[in-house]
Amino acid sequence: MNFVALKMLFGDRAKYMMLLAGLTFSTMLIVQQGSIFWGLMTWSQSGITNINAPVWVADRNINQVEEIKPLADTAVNVVRSVPGVEWAVPLYKGVQRARLRDGNYEQIALVGIDSSTLIGRPHTIMEGRIEDLRAPDTVAIDRLAVKRLGGPEKMHLGTTFEINDHLVRVVAIVYAQKSFQNFPFIYTTYERALGVTPPERRKLSYILASPVEGLSPEKLAQRIHEQTGFGAYTGEQFGWKTIWWMLENTGIGVNFGTTVLLGFIVGMAIAGQTFYLFTIENLRQFGALKAIGASTGMLARMILLQSFTVGLIGYGLGIGLATLFGLTAGSGGALPFVETWPLLVGVGVALLMICSLSSAISIRKLAKLEPAVVFRG
Amino acid sequence: MNQHVESFEQELSHWLVRARGVSKSFGQGDTKIPVLKGVDLDVASGEVLFLVGPSGSGKTTLLSVIAGILESDGGEVRILGESIQELSPAEKTNFRRDHLGFIFQQYNLLPTLTAVENAAVPLFIRGMKKSEAIARAEEVLLTMGMGERLKAVPSKLSGGEQQRVAIARALVGEPQLLLCDEPTASLDGETGHRVVEQLCEVGKHPDRAVIIITHDSRIFEFGDRIVHMEDGRVDQIQQGQEDLI
Numbered sequence: 207m208n209f210v211a212l213k214m215l216f217g218d219r220a221k222y223m224m225l226l227a228g229l230t231f232s233t234m235l236i237v238q239q240g241s242i243f244w245g246l247m248t249w250s251q252s253g254i255t256n257i258n259a260p261v262w263v264a265d266r267n268i269n270q271v272e273e274i275k276p277l278a279d280t281a282v283n284v285v286r287s288v289p290g291v292e293w294a295v296p297l298y299k300g301v302q303r304a305r306l307r308d309g310n311y312e313q314i315a316l317v318g319i320d321s322s323t324l325i326g327r328p329h330t331i332m333e334g335r336i337e338d339l340r341a342p343d344t345v346a347i348d349r350l351a352v353k354r355l356g357g358p359e360k361m362h363l364g365t366t367f368e369i370n371d372h373l374v375r376v377v378a379i380v381y382a383q384k385s386f387q388n389f390p391f392i393y394t395t396y397e398r399a400l401g402v403t404p405p406e407r408r409k410l411s412y413i414l415a416s417p418v419e420g421l422s423p424e425k426l427a428q429r430i431h432e433q434t435g436f437g438a439y440t441g442e443q444f445g446w447k448t449i450w451w452m453l454e455n456t457g458i459g460v461n462f463g464t465t466v467l468l469g470f471i472v473g474m475a476i477a478g479q480t481f482y483l484f485t486i487e488n489l490r491q492f493g494a495l496k497a498i499g500a501s502t503g504m505l506a507r508m509i510l511l512q513s514f515t516v517g518l519i520g521y522g523l524g525i526g527l528a529t530l531f532g533l534t535a536g537s538g539g540a541l542p543f544v545e546t547w548p549l550l551v552g553v554g555v556a557l558l559m560i561c562s563l564s565s566a567i568s569i570r571k572l573a574k575l576e577p578a579v580v581f582r583g
Numbered sequence: 584m585n586q587h588v589e590s591f592e593q594e595l596s597h598w599l600v601r602a603r604g605v606s607k608s609f610g611q612g613d614t615k616i617p618v619l620k621g622v623d624l625d626v627a628s629g630e631v632l633f634l635v636g637p638s639g640s641g642k643t644t645l646l647s648v649i650a651g652i653l654e655s656d657g658g659e660v661r662i663l664g665e666s667i668q669e670l671s672p673a674e675k676t677n678f679r680r681d682h683l684g685f686i687f688q689q690y691n692l693l694p695t696l697t698a699v700e701n702a703a704v705p706l707f708i709r710g711m712k713k714s715e716a717i718a719r720a721e722e723v724l725l726t727m728g729m730g731e732r733l734k735a736v737p738s739k740l741s742g743g744e745q746q747r748v749a750i751a752r753a754l755v756g757e758p759q760l761l762l763c764d765e766p767t768a769s770l771d772g773e774t775g776h777r778v779v780e781q782l783c784e785v786g787k788h789p790d791r792a793v794i795i796i797t798h799d800s801r802i803f804e805f806g807d808r809i810v811h812m813e814d815g816r817v818d819q820i821q822q823g824q825e826d827l828i
Contacts, residue, residue, distance in 0.1 A: 207707050210696065217695020217736075494691035497652055498752075499680020500708050501673065577652040580687050581643045581764050 232473025233524020245542025318399025334378035351390030636812035684753035
């Protein structure tokens with residue numbers, strides 16, 4: 207009867223299109239909003255992922271990566287003294303002002319990395335050499351900085367500009383994941399970062415550390431915390447800490463959660479109502495099938511097949527449309543859009559629930575349907 | 584009358600349907616309405632039986648009880664020797680699937696299926712392969728002069744054509760008992776006459792019985808017996824073209 211079920215589904219074009227539109231819209235909305243949400247969460251921890259250190263050491267009260275609570279310079283040696291630390295280097299991170307040649311100012315995220323090892327440098331160097339940061343008054347800038355500080359014609363290798371009245375020269379253009387605050391990243395050495403920033407008693411933002419071979423980053427982080435009292439986290443732990451802080455302290459979670467729920471409810475309402483209408487309008491036919499000898503189980507399988515078929519098509523179309531949106535609106539990193547497989551699996555499960563629940567309403571009706579209905583003229 | 588009926592019964596070699604004391608009421612308490620009041624009815628193999636009577640006389644209820652889609656309150660219905668009341672709901676469904684054919688007043692064809700696909704539905708229900716089922720349905724439709732309309736959907740068919748598809752659907756599974764509920768009610772006189780003529784031509788078979796509910800006296804000529812119901816009881820039985828007895 208699969209063939210009959212599918213012909214009933216595709217033959218009623220108006221209802222099929224209505225169902226498909228509802229499920230496609232629902233999928234697209236959930237995937238699109240879910241991907242933007244995860245994109246924002248990715249941006250929120252870009253300060254961690256761009257650096258990619260095994261262990262981050264910070265003030266014990268730190269909440270998230272952008273919340274700088276500076277440490278004393280001596281903290282680096284304290285961490286180095288913990289057994290199991292292979293290396294530990296300082297990192298400066300802070301928002302500063304860059305002055306452009308045209309006199310305009312732009313806020314930037316300044317990152318100062320260890321000059322001898324260059325640990326904390328970005329993964330991808332697009333132009334120039336990151337090693338040239340060891341030369342005096344040099345910086346590496348990311349693509350967003352190129353765009354914000356004048357565009358590729360004005361901002362390229364060799365260009366100079368000022369950070370807090372200190373002249374610096376661009377020696378590398380790098381790829382860095384955008385930050386939640388959307389400030390361009392400017393990389394320089396730790397010592398130069400201290401030099402170009404206003405005087406403070408403490409300027410050490412983080413200490414990056416790595417375990418010796420055979421010791422896991424989790425164990426080392428725990429050990430550093432226990433022996434020094436500092437907050438110490440693996441990159442992943444620190445990333446999740448940042449994400450949870452974002453969810454608890456901003457409306458992002460509620461906002462996106464509401465939209466995703468709305469997508470679920472809209473899909474559920476349209477699919478449920480259309481399926482029910484479809485069943486009601488074909489009640490005599492279903493009654494005839496029951497009289498002829500189709501069991502309730504057989505009719506239930508027909509309804510489920512119809513539901514899951516249109517659900518699968520809607521799922522594919524919805525994901526396709528959401529991906530197309532991501533590729534166009536989010537091209538070049540303009541929009542935070544990260545489509546992950548757990549999200550797609552989650553949406554698949556949600557759609558499965560929508561299809562099952564909307565089918566259940568129809569199946570319930572059919573289970574109660576007396577075949578004698580066909581003998582009532 | 585009883586003597587006449589008994590002699591008629593004795594002539595028939597094999598009873599397909601035997602109903603004894605069948606009663607059925609609808610509603611509860613003070614509003615309970617008895618619709619069947621101890622109906623006895625036998626239908627033999629090879630017989631075409633018309634069930635006639637005014638509206639509310641219990642014809643459709645009796646047909647539904649015989650088909651096992653309504654539970655009777657009392658009495659017994661045996662079809663092919665099987666007591667319908669003793670079957671579980673699932674067994675009743677399977678029994679209908681394997682032994683009964685239905686023709687409805689409103690045809691109840693699936694609107695998105697073609698004529699041949701509609702006719703093949705009982706075979707799909709039995710789990711037959713699509714190609715085999717379609718081939719078998721085509722054969723039946725061809726015998727009914729529907730060769731040109733195999734691929735037409737119900738909305739493109741006339742009332743007579745739709746009823747012929749419904750007849751093909753009822754016959755395709757080669758049922759032993761064919762139950763027809765006012766098959767000509769939605770058709771004009773001439774078409775109705777032709778449809779019943781065809782129904783009796785293809786439906787009449789030594790191993791099969793046909794029960795037809797109708798108000799249409801013009802088709803009585805096709806029946807072996809005409810059973811008249813009145814107020815929930817079998818009132819009169821007429822054989823063939825004889826006067827009501």
